[in-house]
Amino acid sequence: MIFVTVGSMFPFDRLIRSVDELVGQGVITEPVIAQIGDGRYEPRHMPFERFLAKPQYDQRMAEARVLLAHAGAGTIALALAHHKPLLVLPRLKRHREHVNDHQLATARKFEQLGHVLVAYDERDIAAKLHELAGFVPRARQADPQRMARRIGAFLSALQASR
């Protein structure tokens, strides 16, 4: 199963429409489930949900063989936590999909680090999905404890100075 997600409630019709068309054309034959947020485009060839509560969202992710999503850092991190191969299509400012093009930088960075594959254009989705079958994402080491300790030290110093 392929889980396609816009990663939030913000529409990303370019992603959803492209995948729906690939399913309609028979290019994608594997079952696809989509989470489409507030998007205007309603898929005709694949089941979809607009929003998913966190437990259901995580469940979809766990059940999926591969993921297809926007290049949000949160979505990428979640995919890595689930050890799932992820193909991202960055949201672009010129399509009014985000306030700026930072998802392009996010996509490039995580691609360089070997964590994800990237379709820089929606027309590349089919080829990249094919490539995703043999892709093993590199695990990511995050250190929230270190950040918590740093802020804890700041708070303790503040407390002591009162």
Place this chain on the structure above:
Amino acid sequence: MDTLGLRLVVGASAGGHANELLILLDAAQGQWPVEPAAYVTTMEITAQGFARRGKPVHVVGESDRRKPLQAIAVLYRSLRLAWALRPDVVVTTGSMPLAIFSIWCKLFGARIVWIDSVAQIEHMSLSGRVMRHVADLCLAQWPDVAAHYPGVEYAGEVL
């Protein structure tokens, strides 16, 4: 004035910012001298995630640079909230509505901890570039990004 400890208020916008804050708060269990007294976010849908932690959650509304009218509403609501809460310290993972709230709190005497999003990979966010002049502790989550701005630290990443 509360003599028992700092009045800590934490906040984050709906979506990725809120996720980052929740991860940080989980990591902070037992690490911080005080627990948050209240939470600030931008949408009801996110409020539930914070409400589970058992303290009041305040929703100031959503706004970004594309929606100036909503920003005025956020300015007003966050001013009222900043005055009502008058925190000693604010810890936030952004974005713009929380920058606005933090600036009001700063004017009322709070110290500010600003954490720029892990999604900011090449440079700090617009809000972050403003907040690094306002915040008392300012963190970026990529070493290269932090190195680029005087006074901004790298102290690990939430994800």
